[in-house]
Amino acid sequence: xxxEKYLEMAIAVPLNQILAEHPxxxxxxxxxxxxxxxxxxxxxQALDHSDQEAISEFGLDRGMILREFSLFLEAFSRVAADAxxxxxxxxxxxxxxxxxxxxxxxxxxxxEIISIVGPTGSGKSRLLADIECLADGxxxxxxxxxxxxxxxDEGQRFxxxxxxxxxxxxNMNFVMDLTVKEFLEMHAGSRMTRxxxxxxxxxxxxxxxxAGEKFALDTKVTQLSGGQSRAxxxxxxxxxxxxxxxxxxxxxxxxxxxxxxxxxLAQKEKIVFxxxxxxxxxxxxxxxxxxxxxxxxxxxxxSEEEKNCLDAIETLDATLLRLRTRLRHGDExxxxxxxxxx
Amino acid sequence: MKLITFAGPPSSGKTSVILKLIEAMAIDVSQIGVVKxxxxxxxxxxxxxxxxxxxxxxxxGKLCPDxxxxxxxxxxxxxxxxxxxQTLISESAGLCNRCSPYVQGILAVCVIDxxxxxxxxxxxxxxxKMADIVVVTKGDIVSQAEREVFAFNIRQVNTAARxxxxxxxxxxxxxxxxxxxxxxxxxxxxxxxKLRFTTPAAVCSYCTGEMRIGAEYQMGTMKRMEFxxx
Ligand SMILES: Nc1nc2c(ncn2[C@@H]2O[C@H](COP(=O)(O)OP(=O)(O)O)[C@@H](O)[C@H]2O)c(=O)[nH]1
Ligand SMILES: Nc1ncnc2c1ncn2[C@@H]1O[C@H](COP(=O)(O)OP(=O)(O)O)[C@@H](O)[C@H]1O
Ligand SMILES: [Mg+2]
Ligand SMILES: [Mg+2]
Ligand SMILES: [Zn+2]
Ligand SMILES: [Zn+2]
Numbered sequence: 408x409x410x411e412k413y414l415e416m417a418i419a420v421p422l423n424q425i426l427a428e429h430p431x432x433x434x435x436x437x438x439x440x441x442x443x444x445x446x447x448x449x450x451x452q453a454l455d456h457s458d459q460e461a462i463s464e465f466g467l468d469r470g471m472i473l474r475e476f477s478l479f480l481e482a483f484s485r486v487a488a489d490a491x492x493x494x495x496x497x498x499x500x501x502x503x504x505x506x507x508x509x510x511x512x513x514x515x516x517x518x519e520i521i522s523i524v525g526p527t528g529s530g531k532s533r534l535l536a537d538i539e540c541l542a543d544g545x546x547x548x549x550x551x552x553x554x555x556x557x558x559x560d561e562g563q564r565f566x567x568x569x570x571x572x573x574x575x576x577x578n579m580n581f582v583m584d585l586t587v588k589e590f591l592e593m594h595a596g597s598r599m600t601r602x603x604x605x606x607x608x609x610x611x612x613x614x615x616x617x618a619g620e621k622f623a624l625d626t627k628v629t630q631l632s633g634g635q636s637r638a639x640x641x642x643x644x645x646x647x648x649x650x651x652x653x654x655x656x657x658x659x660x661x662x663x664x665x666x667x668x669x670x671x672l673a674q675k676e677k678i679v680f681x682x683x684x685x686x687x688x689x690x691x692x693x694x695x696x697x698x699x700x701x702x703x704x705x706x707x708x709x710s711e712e713e714k715n716c717l718d719a720i721e722t723l724d725a726t727l728l729r730l731r732t733r734l735r736h737g738d739e740x741x742x743x744x745x746x747x748x749x
Numbered sequence: 750m751k752l753i754t755f756a757g758p759p760s761s762g763k764t765s766v767i768l769k770l771i772e773a774m775a776i777d778v779s780q781i782g783v784v785k786x787x788x789x790x791x792x793x794x795x796x797x798x799x800x801x802x803x804x805x806x807x808x809x810g811k812l813c814p815d816x817x818x819x820x821x822x823x824x825x826x827x828x829x830x831x832x833x834x835q836t837l838i839s840e841s842a843g844l845c846n847r848c849s850p851y852v853q854g855i856l857a858v859c860v861i862d863x864x865x866x867x868x869x870x871x872x873x874x875x876x877x878k879m880a881d882i883v884v885v886t887k888g889d890i891v892s893q894a895e896r897e898v899f900a901f902n903i904r905q906v907n908t909a910a911r912x913x914x915x916x917x918x919x920x921x922x923x924x925x926x927x928x929x930x931x932x933x934x935x936x937x938x939x940x941x942x943k944l945r946f947t948t949p950a951a952v953c954s955y956c957t958g959e960m961r962i963g964a965e966y967q968m969g970t971m972k973r974m975e976f977x978x979x
Binding site: 434435437438465466475478479481482483536539540545546561564565568569573574575576578579580581582583590593594596597598636640643644647648 | 863864866867871874875888889890891892893894895897898900901902904905906908909911912913914919921922924925928946947
């Protein structure tokens with residue numbers, strides 16, 4: 408529907424009818440301090456009876472409000488429809504820190520999980536940043552990123568801005584003073600998710616499966632532990648976010664079920680990149696990119712043998728966790744703790 | 750010369766973003782000048798000078814910062830032209846949410862940060878509403894969901910703006926911003942151009958130095974709150 412159609416609708420249709428169909432419009436009126444309108448009337452008539460002084464403080468008049476309202480309706484019907492669907496991302500190699508050339512090109516397709524490994528300072532985060540901004544030879548690495556096998560033109564670049572990539576890193580925290588439930592409702596609201604209630608329940612359930620210690624819907628997000636926050640962020644990215652590309656930068660020390668997290672993300676038709684030093688995460692991926700001195704120096708497909716090691720690695724991991732838990736509780740450690748025999 | 754106006758709440762990241770932008774523009778710093786409009790003090794000039802960027806700072810002091818902006822921006826443009834800049838950037842600290850130091854036809858950028866609270870975009874007013882480009886900073890420290898809700902709330906008050914995420918520390922996103930700013934129009938004067946929004950209409954006795962409290966001292970444009978009783 409075009410902006411003109413919405414304009415016609417805003418002129419003719421009583422507000423409560425528009426609100427019933429587009430609940431988001433309530434925000435439009437709240438933003439302009441217009442909460443006491445006669446909702447049985449169409450907009451212009453309703454505005455006749457409102458405080459003109461307050462409207463003028465916003466630098467608006469009735470006609471401008473009408474126009475803005477139709478633009479608002481149009482913009483948010485677009486938000487509801489959009490989901491930047493993509494099939495593949497291609498990295499066209501640039502050069503390393505000393506100018507040495509890297510791989511010519513390499514493509515990741517939807518559904519793939521790719522880990523990125525390499526020493527600290529080698530350029531893992533840089534690669535994630537190149538993907539995030541759809542580099543076009545304009546970053547220190549000279550890389551270029553193509554989407555669906557093609558160069559991204561200016562128009563597409565703008566269309567995809569902010570929708571293509573969801574990011575998760577160690578430094579990210581929740582800053583909103585909301586409960587988990589309110590937080591998820593707010594996110595679902597901004598996504599204009601259709602079956603919000605179901606999506607929220609599903610996301611909450613997934614988050615609790617990933618988190619070591621359980622949390623409740625009425626826990627404040629700011630009070631979640633590091634592990635619980637990461638778990639909620641991952642579940643939220645998997646269940647709520649529509650971004651087809653997920654970039655995760657070193658979240659290892661978080662105390663979450665990492666293999667489960669990977670499985671959850673893998674189900675969701677996304678391309679997931681994870682920069683990591685953690686063997687469990689690195690080997691749970693389908694492929695891993697090895698970064699050396701700023702270059703992608705090798706691409707390794709996770710072999711059957713490596714996959715078979717995962718169970719053993721998980722046992723090691725559980726042993727370390729057990730040791731940590733005992734130490735934290737002020738207990739002593741023995742060979743039996745190591746073997747898990749107490 | 751191109752003129753670009755930047756505004757935004759204090760500490761939202763304006764200076765950081767402008768500095769990263771200048772790096773991303775990949776032109777000689779001698780081609781760029783900055784005018785900083787502030788209220789009482791500012792140390793931004795040191796940060797610009799450190800990068801070799803020419804900067805002039807003005808303090809509005811007792812005046813409304815917006816009135817101060819309009820009465821000085823024309824001279825700032827003359828300074829920029831005389832200095833042979835290719836681009837002149839103005840940085841204004843938005844101090845009241847009623848401010849919007851933007852001129853019609855001149856590219857206007859509003860910088861706000863994710864830490865300011867998700868509902869802040871809905872409260873900022875003309876400074877956000879009238880901007881062509883909204884730069885969102887500090888996305889590196891909040892969750893993806895909060896970034897999305899924040900952008901959604903910006904969209905609510907300014908459906909037409911381009912929203913660009915920039916990290917003021919690493920400069921991530923700055924080259925995209927630079928690309929959007931290339932379209933800024935070339936000007937040779939601001940004479941007869943108009944502001945996008947009226948500056949706060951405040952000529953009351955307090956504007957002119959009155960300090961005493963009480964109805965008998967109040968003259969000019971006044972607005973009184975209503976308090977409900979019972
Ligand atoms: N974490 C983080 N900090 C930022 C970012 N942008 C700016 N800052 C910090 O925010 C503070 C205020 O930035 P400044 O540019 O002086 O803001 P201004 O008052 O709007 O000019 C500084 O300490 C910056 O380092 C960002 O994207 N992420
Ligand atoms: N190919 C490259 N050319 C030039 N600089 C690079 C290259 N790759 C990485 N860098 C720079 O090296 C520094 C460290 O990289 P970073 O991605 O933070 O490493 P990591 O995340 O692996 O610890 C950053 O400043 C980054 O921009
Ligand atoms: Mg890193
Ligand atoms: Mg500043
Ligand atoms: Zn003001
Ligand atoms: Zn006054």
